[in-house]
Amino acid sequence: MSSPLRITVAKRTASVAAQLTELGRQTFQATFAADNRPEDMATYLAENFSLEKQLAELQDPQTTFLLAHMQQELVGYAKLSLNSVLGLEEGKPATGRLEIERLYVREDWLGTGLGATLMRRAIEEARTHSCRTIVLGVWEHNRRAVEFYKRFGFKEIGRHAFQLGDDVQNDLILRKGL
Template sequence: MNPPHLRAAQVADAAALAEFGARTFSDTFAADNDPQDMAAYLASAYTPERLAEELSDPWIVTLVAEHEGALVAYAQVGRGHAPECVTGDEPVELRRFYVEKEWHGSGLAAGMLGEAMRAAAYLGGRTFWLGVWEHNPRAMKFYTKHGFTDVGSHVFQLGSDAQTDRIMARALPPEVLQ
């Protein structure tokens, strides 16, 4: 199988990213959440208009991986407010990170994470952080394997449900800061 092609997303990708993000988020979390809360969140977080705004923001970098013309993964990093528990210099957030299930275990996620770290450095970051749902041990294990540590928590609002995200952070490695 040919490896996926990685590239920076463009505003023209907004509709495809909205569909992909909503589908992969739902595939991952719908079984463990109230359908109304899930629908409310998806309707606000994954509209083509919202994605187009994000893709137009100079402080956000969105990366996509495509295989044979199909979107198979995307990552989004951005500058902005970090929770107080993120104490490192110049924090940049991994805002979204989605990989199609059939690509899990293929090395694609690790490669995308490396590219996301380079994007964080491009945005002037020195510390990389993210929020991960406390009931997602697979993701926490992946991030721990890649040097992130649990530094605290914050509330993630899924519709009317205030959930707890663990905050994980790490210093960007020297090789991406060069």
């Protein structure tokens, strides 16, 4: 018997953008609101999770969204970007690199294995595109996520600034070779 969980590549439509906007705002808020000022959260959400921004991200040919549906309900997603320069020395080619920009799972799905399923599928996508490296940025204080990525073999290779409203935070840059 097959699982009712489906992971699919997103269609590049306004209705999918609306779903990403809603789930992105919901999961980002649930994960980070307690540790950040409300005004910084509001600014970040407005700038990064508008319908227009999500539709533009969907339209980018270098970007793929993997959607996790249980029944007909979106419960998680991953945003993948080809040829990422994250953590790359200046002047080095970005080809063969995939960045996991977001791996978001609805709060009531944390701890169910959904994140691991999305990660395995992201790794498959990297291999499909002949990528040799996967990179990602994760907030240094998000210990749960850092440990999750390390279980998949990601290693810290650097740090970079992450702007959340007026607050400049530190993200760890993690890398996994394929």
